[in-house]
Amino acid sequence: MSLPSPVRWLLSLVLLNGVLLAPVWLLHGELAPRWIALEALLLAGLLALLPSAGRIAGLRWLLAGLIMAFLLVGLGEVATHLAFGRSLNLYLDLPLLLSVFHLLEGNLGVTLAVLVALGVTVLLVFMVWQLAKMFGSLQGRARRAPSVTVALVVLAASGVLIAAELQRDRLLPVARTPLLDTLLFQGQQLVETRRAHRDFAERMAATPVEVTALPGLADRDVVLIFVESYGISALFDDRYAEVLGPRLDDMAERLDAADLSVASGLLDSPIRGGQSWLAHATTLSGLRIDNSLWYRLMLDSERTTLVDDFRATGHRTLTVMPAITMAWPEGRAYGFDEIHAAEDIDYAGPPLNWVTMPDQYTLHHFEQRIRQPIESPLFAQIALISSHAPWTPILPVLDDWSAVGDGSVFARWEDAGETPEQLWQDLERVRDHYARSLDYALGASIRWAEDFVDDQTLVILLGDHQAAPLITGGNASGAVPVHVISGDASLLEPFLARGFVPGTRPPRPERYPDGELPGQEVLRGWLHEAFGADEAPGASLTIP
Numbered sequence: 001m002s003l004p005s006p007v008r009w010l011l012s013l014v015l016l017n018g019v020l021l022a023p024v025w026l027l028h029g030e031l032a033p034r035w036i037a038l039e040a041l042l043l044a045g046l047l048a049l050l051p052s053a054g055r056i057a058g059l060r061w062l063l064a065g066l067i068m069a070f071l072l073v074g075l076g077e078v079a080t081h082l083a084f085g086r087s088l089n090l091y092l093d094l095p096l097l098l099s100v101f102h103l104l105e106g107n108l109g110v111t112l113a114v115l116v117a118l119g120v121t122v123l124l125v126f127m128v129w130q131l132a133k134m135f136g137s138l139q140g141r142a143r144r145a146p147s148v149t150v151a152l153v154v155l156a157a158s159g160v161l162i163a164a165e166l167q168r169d170r171l172l173p174v175a176r177t178p179l180l181d182t183l184l185f186q187g188q189q190l191v192e193t194r195r196a197h198r199d200f201a202e203r204m205a206a207t208p209v210e211v212t213a214l215p216g217l218a219d220r221d222v223v224l225i226f227v228e229s230y231g232i233s234a235l236f237d238d239r240y241a242e243v244l245g246p247r248l249d250d251m252a253e254r255l256d257a258a259d260l261s262v263a264s265g266l267l268d269s270p271i272r273g274g275q276s277w278l279a280h281a282t283t284l285s286g287l288r289i290d291n292s293l294w295y296r297l298m299l300d301s302e303r304t305t306l307v308d309d310f311r312a313t314g315h316r317t318l319t320v321m322p323a324i325t326m327a328w329p330e331g332r333a334y335g336f337d338e339i340h341a342a343e344d345i346d347y348a349g350p351p352l353n354w355v356t357m358p359d360q361y362t363l364h365h366f367e368q369r370i371r372q373p374i375e376s377p378l379f380a381q382i383a384l385i386s387s388h389a390p391w392t393p394i395l396p397v398l399d400d401w402s403a404v405g406d407g408s409v410f411a412r413w414e415d416a417g418e419t420p421e422q423l424w425q426d427l428e429r430v431r432d433h434y435a436r437s438l439d440y441a442l443g444a445s446i447r448w449a450e451d452f453v454d455d456q457t458l459v460i461l462l463g464d465h466q467a468a469p470l471i472t473g474g475n476a477s478g479a480v481p482v483h484v485i486s487g488d489a490s491l492l493e494p495f496l497a498r499g500f501v502p503g504t505r506p507p508r509p510e511r512y513p514d515g516e517l518p519g520q521e522v523l524r525g526w527l528h529e530a531f532g533a534d535e536a537p538g539a540s541l542t543i544p
Contacts, residue, residue, distance in 0.1 A: 016040040019067065020178050023074025039179040064128045070179050073186070089189045095292060193293065200294055211304050213312040216531030220491075221371070221457045222310065222379045226280060227441050228387045231466030232266060232479040234438050236508060243435040244442070248504040251446045251483075255504075258450040261489040265500035266479045266509060268517040273468035276383065277330070279480075279520060280464065284334065284381070286524035299333040306524055307334050310379035319381040320345070320366050322356050323388070336381075340370065349407035350414040352386075357407060358395050359386040360444040364404040367452050383464075387441040390420035391433035397443040401451065427470070434471050455487030460523070479517050481506050494530030 020037035073088065080088040234240045235248070255262050270290035271278045281289045281298060284305040289295050307317045318338035319331060322345060331339040345365050347357045366382060386395070393416040398404055417423075424430055445461055453459055463480030466472050483504060484495045492500075499518075501507055509517055 016067075019071060023071065023078055024178050026075070026078045037179070038177050061128075067179075068128050070182060073182055074178070077182075087185075087189075089193060089291070090186050091190050091193050091293075193291075197293055197297070201297060211308045211312045212528060212532055213314075214309055214527060214531045215313065215533055217310075217458065217527070218313050219377050219456070221377055222315070223382065223457065223459045224283070224306075224380065225382045225384060225445060225459065225461045226276065226283075226464045227438070227445065227461065228276065228383070228385050228464060229389075229434070229467040229471075230387065230438055230441070230463030230480060231269070231272075231472060232477050232481065232509065233466060233472040234435065234463075235481055235506070237472065239431060240435040240438075243439050247439050247442050247446075251442065252504045254446050254450045255485060258453075260449065260453055260485055260487050261492050261502075262504055263484045263492040263495045263500040263502055264504055264506040265482050265495065265498070266506050266512070266517050267462065267482050267523065268519045269463070269465040269478050269480045270519065270521075272466045272472075272478050273470075274465070276464040280381065280383070282520045283462075283523050286521050288519050288521045299330055305334060306379070306527070307336055309524075309528070311335070311337070313377075315377050315379040316374055317379045318370065319383075320362060320370070321383050322347075322362050323383060323385045325356065338370075340365075347407040348405075349410035352393060352395075352410070352414065353390055353420055354388055355385050358410055358444070359384040359441050360395075360397060360447070361404055361407045361410065363444060363448040364401060367401075367448065371452075384441050384445070386444070387434070387437040389434075389468075390423060391430065391437045392420060392423050393417035394433060394436045395440055397440060397447055399447075401447075431471055434467060449485055453485055453487060457486060458488075458491050459483075459485040461485065462520075477509055477517075479509055480520070494526060498526060 017037045017040040020040050073090065076090075076093070077088040080093065234244045252262065269279050270282050270288050275292075278289050278291070278295055281287075281295050284307060285298055285303055286305075287294075287298060287303070289298055311317050316338070317336050318340065319334070319336050320340045321328070321331070322342050324331075324341035325343070328339065328341055331341075342356045345357065345362070346369065347361060347365070349357065349361065352358065362382065362384060366380065371378065371380070393413050395410065395413050398409070403409055418429075423433060449459060449461075460482065461484075462482040465480060466478055482500070484492050484500065486492060492502075496502065499507070499512060
């Protein structure tokens with residue numbers, strides 16, 4: 001038995017209202033207090049007055065496509081907040097869809113990743129079809145005078161309320177305009193991003209940075225190590241500190257036993273949750289780069305980086321990037337003398353889900369195959385990736401470096417622990433694995449440092465960014481820990497003068513003046529001030 005036409009119209013209106021508000025409810029985690037989408041009323045009233053046959057009938061498919069696009073943007077907004085702790089910017093973020101596919105490919109394999117992509121496509125087509133059917137239930141329902149009157153009242157009322165809403169004059173507190181809000185917000189983002197793009201380009205052109213040698217670090221190896229997702233929450237959030245705190249204490253004891261000095265502090269990363277390459281670019285260039293547009297602009301410019309500075313000092317410059325599995329023209333744009341991507345590293349073990357190789361093997365390969373054969377001093381950027389999602393399996397740190405060998409020893413952990421599909425059914429277990437993966441990454445770094453760092457080596461070990469807000473919480477700081485390690489204590493003095501403290505535990509953010517943390521972009525300037533030709537001491541920063 002079919003439902004009466006007015007009932008079908010009303011049910012379709014309720015469903016459309018829910019579709020338009022779903023992203024808002026997901027983002028804020030609640031249905032109230034604004035639970036009426038004014039665009040749903042407007043579309044329902046308009047469609048009821050239009051004929052359901054003839055050429056105009058195709059309007060339902062156009063509207064279905066538009067609403068589906070809006071829904072995808074809204075869900076993208078939710079995902080971007082969970083992953084990066086910020087709003088979606090279509091102008092900047094659409095290229096990240098390819099990175100999402102590569103993440104699926106790394107965790108699930110090519111076949112399953114393609115199947116997932118095809119499944120999502122089929123689902124989207126099905127949803128558009130269902131939306132078109134729903135619009136068919138709304139279209140042409142006002143055939144008699146009473147129905148026409150109701151439709152006209154709904155249409156007029158929604159139009160007035162939408163106009164008032166756009167003027168920020170809320171006549172109906174429980175109503176909102178999600179579709180228009182999204183359209184206006186993304187339009188505003190586009191205008192502001194293009195303006196910021198122009199300002200960034202002008203600022204970069206107005207303040208060129210010349211290649212300047214760092215004679216204070218001549219004849220010393222300088223190793224810049226980024227630890228994936230190593231953020232401040234790992235040290236000061238109780239659920240993670242109980243795992244990482246003992247690791248930092250162990251780090252202090254081991255480094256002291258190896259006659260190594262360490263100082264620690266905090267720097268603010270330009271990003272959270274992902275896009276590590278932006279943190280790398282910020283640190284190397286001395287510019288705060290928080291989006292892909294700035295990144296491309298910097299690489300395409302004549303802007304110099306630490307790579308150029310160390311080459312001018314006489315260093316061999318190289319980068320070790322085990323997560324790079326495809327062509328990487330950005331590495332050539334930086335001007336590294338050597339690029340060691342995944343296929344350039346002789347690893348005989350298995351990939352561990354997304355992670356192409358464990359951090360201990362990356363450091364082992366760097367030391368045995370890259371660093372020791374090079375007679376000249378080197379500047380190396382190394383990206384450790386074992387603490388990248390999905391955080392399974394968790395490996396132990398091997399005590400004997402000779403046991404690492406060609407990496408085949410790690411095959412025993414290929415199927416150890418839970419699969420990503422099993423682990424990610426429980427967010428608390430995911431968070432536990434996140435902390436344990438960081439414990440492994442730091443443990444491997446400490447083992448390498450105590451065995452291979454000396455008074456002719458300066459190591460800067462830092463996080464690239466905080467983990468996703470899904471792990472750290474939505475209000476977590478963007479700060480990352482930084483540990484400076486050397487057998488020559490004098491190399492740490494410039495960092496101590498800039499707010500770092502002796503030992504492995506950095507000060508809390510609130511102990512910095514006004515709670516303002518320096519960004520990762522200051523590191524290049526600090527090195528120039530401390531070790532450049534003039535060796536200017538730079539501004540000191542006192543932490544009470």
